[in-house]
Amino acid sequence: MSAELTRARQQLNQIRSLLKQGKYQPAAQAYHDALLTFLKNPLMKAEKEEFQRLLEDNAHHLNNDKELRKVFPLMIQYAPGKERDILDIIKELLQELMNSAANEAQLIMSMMDKRKQDELERGQQLLDARQYTEASAVFKALVTEFSNDPELKGNIGDKFIKAGRYEEAYEYLAAAIDESPESIHFYNRIGIALRKLGKFDVAEKYFARAVKFAGRDPHLFFNLGRLYVDWKRWDKCAKAACMAIKLSPDFEEAKKMLLFANKKMGKE
The missing domain is CATH 1.25.40 (Serine Threonine Protein Phosphatase 5, Tetratricopeptide repeat)
Structure with a gap:
């Protein structure tokens, strides 16, 4: 048996395990790839019968997985000589799984964005109430959670500027610039904070950096x-x-x- 067919057998043998782990897309992809290999390669009678049995068993596993059925209600049933038909069905399954994953990712992103906005609003309310220590704690936790978001840091810096808290504003805007040095609006904001702090020489250096980009x-x-x-x-x-x-x-x-x-x- 060729290395390609050996790999296809391994792919089929791991499908049940992948389904138990909730890895539905890898399981469907493994079936798809193994079926293509079966179709492309000539097999001896015993090898062909073995692969047909594996394809039938794993089609049964895919078809009877309760969670997978929620995403894809069509029957997944293998029959010798009908490989092209099940190949089309598996392709549809993969597309549905990809769509489902994309929708789930979008939902997660929306939930994360809502949490971010809610925490920004909570921090703003604390600033408005002059509870600066508490506001700083909220913002610190937020940037720890969303650590790779320079716009968030810049937004927080802007809130501190409006609250007259220029040291905190400088801290967040400096971090935003370090992560996104090409974002010119950060330089204008940090310039305001540094001017208010009387740190004119530091502000001048930031503007010199900005000139390189704009x-x-x-x-x-x-x-x-x-x-x-x-x-x-x-x-x-x-x-x-x-x-x-x-x-x-x-x-x-x-x-x-x-x-x-x-x-x-x-x-x-």
């Missing part, structure tokens, strides 16, 4: 200019405003910023 964004340079206004670095403010105007000649707020910076430098 060097053609006039609003990025305008926000950098706002940093320099707070820092009272009028020459740098003027340069940032000039860059914003160069990229967007009709940017009126940037023009006002340039005039203000020039006035402060005595260049009216």
Whole structure:
């Protein structure tokens, strides 16, 4: 017996075990692949009879699995000479299992998203009540559960900014940037937090990183200019405003910023 047929026999022999483990798609896939191998390869009489028996027994196992019947109510019945017919049925079974898995995954995603939104709202309510320690605990647990979600961290950072809690905002936004450095909106938010904290030099470094990803964004340079206004670095403010105007000649707020910076430098 060839290695391919030996593998097909092994696939058929593991189907009952896969069904007991609730692994319905692997079980159906094993039957499908073994049946294809049976159809493609010439067999001696004894080998053919053995495979037909295995195919019949395992079709019975598939057909009588209560959980599988909930997903796929069609009869799965093997008969010698009718291999093409059962192959079509197994293909339908696999498609139904894939659809079911996709629907289940979507349901899980929806439930996870609802939990995330509920916990964000609970944290916001605690912030509104000025229960900052409790809010921090809720948000910390949330980012532990959804650890690979930079948007979540950025969202929490934004909530802390609005609550005037700039240290916490900086912590979450820095983490968001580390995970998603190309997301420019995080830089603008962290710039606000750092300006409020008076950490102008740190904010400047973040904006320098942002320029690598969005060097053609006039609003990025305008926000950098706002940093320099707070820092009272009028020459740098003027340069940032000039860059914003160069990229967007009709940017009126940037023009006002340039005039203000020039006035402060005595260049009216």
